[in-house]
Amino acid sequence: MSDMAFNDRSTPLTLLETRRSGKPRDLIAPGPDADQLDHILRIAARTPDHGKLAPWRFVIVADDARAKLAEVITTAYRAERPQASATEIAALEQFAHQAPSLVVVLSSPRTGSHIPLWEQELSAGAACMNLLHAAHAMGFAGGWLTGWPSFSDAVRDAFGQAPERIAGFLFLGTPGRPLDERPRPDMDRIVSHWTGPVA
Secondary structure (H helix, E strand, O other): OOHHHOOOOOOOOHHHHHHOOOOOOHOOOHHHHOOHHHHHHHHHHOOOOOOOOOOOOEEEOOOOHHHHHHHHHOOOOOEEEEEHHHHHHHHHHHOOOOOOEEEEEEOOOOOOOOOHHHHHHHHHHHHHHHHHHHHHHOOOEEEOOOOOOHHOOHHHHHOOOOOOOEEEEEEEEOOOOOOOOOOOOOOHHOOOOOOOOOO
């Protein structure tokens, strides 16, 4: 598939059929401006949400806050891994500075609700996917990353508090190089027809 075929916005179906994330390290300006980002987040919030709890939050990390984010991440990493190499620290610095726009999505469950935690977490993941779809529909590309920073309580504490968790770092911008296809699952392996309980 050529790069011109990805994220084809000619119809809703072709956009879904050709959706391809952009690698955050390859995303360049322009990214969405403030109004476009607000529009993207409003679309992201239109996600399946049992109980109407909105069990997720969006935190925009402005360009002038990226150095602070890098400091939070590298400080937390050094505290957990005092023997961290310069290469590891440089990679985490680079992580914080990728792409023109960054939204941190937090799973923010309502623990007093009767809605199961798992359903609330699934809704947070759906919000991340909706955010990517909205960005692609507006002509940008996005990448959803997790990695070590998503699982660090110290990094999470810079954005919220337990029981919140970082669902992902959503990087948005314009592809700086052609997108390429990734392996897709064999549909025969992942689709089946249920005819009754397994004996």
